[in-house]
Amino acid sequence: MSGVQPGLLERNHFLLRRLHSLSGVIPIGAFLINHLLANSLTPTPAAFNEEVEWIHGLPYLVFIEFGMIFLPLAFHAGYGVVIAMQAKHNVQAYGYADNYRFTLQRVSGWIAAVFIVVHLLHFRFAGLVGGTSYPDVVHDGATPYGAAYAGFQSFLPLALWMIIYAIGIVASVYHFANGMCTFCITWGITVGNRSRRAVSIAMTGLALVLLFFGFRGLYGMSSNFEAGQTDSHGLPADLAEHRGDLGHDTRPGEQG
């Protein structure tokens, strides 16, 4: 034996890979489901606002946000990039459907990584790029819907946001649903062919539901559904919108 000790990463290689796999499902996948579900409510702003306010009322939210979302996501994405760079794709020579799925798992991971950074700068950390971060807008009195709607009205034309979010949603949902299928192989849950096919079908169904949620959420951003409505506190929503100020080139919403 040479005296060289294997490094920390080598010694914990198996653990790290298993954590990468697990983190994709819990908490990140679970968060994705909840996130798209909540966002699907935007065409009914009152329901959306109530849902978001419930989330904002959770105790220890900062710890939930950082410990259960940002940290695992940073780990999964960071290590995911390392893993993705190891693969040598060969769909041209071996065009099996599962091989395409493998390649798309990496491609969708890259897209999701870029999209998530854009999305975080667009809302959660807009302060870093000269805007006002979404929680601060809401804190200042805007309704969650109003704040989200204002976000889609700023920085870029609405149509461009729609395209960016559509791509991000499709990539994330594919990545999660296909990842669930490979997760089941990785952990030895779907050992046989038949169970693998069953999980693939079930995950296709889940993906369709999540895509519906995601696109319904986008539809809710396509025009101001809150205009002329009252928010969950019974205040006129267009008034609520003026209480929030995103602080950048917010176009005035259509007045109801």
Add this chain to the structure above:
Amino acid sequence: MPETVTVRVQRQDQRGGRPYTQEFRLPYKPRMNVISVLQDIACEPRTASGEDTTPVAWDCACLEEVCGACSMVINGKVRQACTALVDNLLKEQPVIDLRPMTKFPVIRDLVVDRSRMFEALKQVKAWIPVDTYGDVGEGPMIAPEQADSRYPKSRCMTCGCCLEVCPQVNEHSDFIGPQAIAQAVLFNEHPTGAMTAATRLEALMGPGGISDCGNSQNCVKACPKEVPLTEAIAIAGRATTWHAIKRWFTK
């Protein structure tokens, strides 16, 4: 029926040498396979443009797809040369294309060094340890169901197709490949081998082990012996996870 067969061969004179391509044109014979094509080239090693050259080197032994020695990339897909029939290959494309496998070092022309797979078998201890000084008596019986489940895995001929098609096996990764994982499972499922299952699992848990599989599932489709490789990987994935949990709580 064609008069001639045209074959394009990727050649390489020695380890680490620069690959180059030569084309050969041979009289067509009924029921030719790639080995007989290579034999015909060896009889009269002359390129299609009429230059004399050295015979193309290749490897083979059984000629009935059980030894795994003759694997090469034929018309862009890895397979055994001995069972690759020229009539079928010509239906795929007009010029037959022969290249060495890309995941193994080339020794010469179409001959590659498959030692990494045999080293991998040593690493995962793919055997039943029975060497003892004393008589330990008979081993446990094998249930017929267990024999049935092990048999498909035992058909592996170490041909290298699964490594060749695996996107995770390449120069940026030290993934051991599907073949050794399936063999570790084969011996863990043997009642005597099961007694030393933990050592095989441990051997699969380091860098390049089971967790480097990316689940492309190409291996199981490319395997000429229909070894249930993805199934074996799933079984090993579950077993190593349990083993890791048990080890953590008992240490």
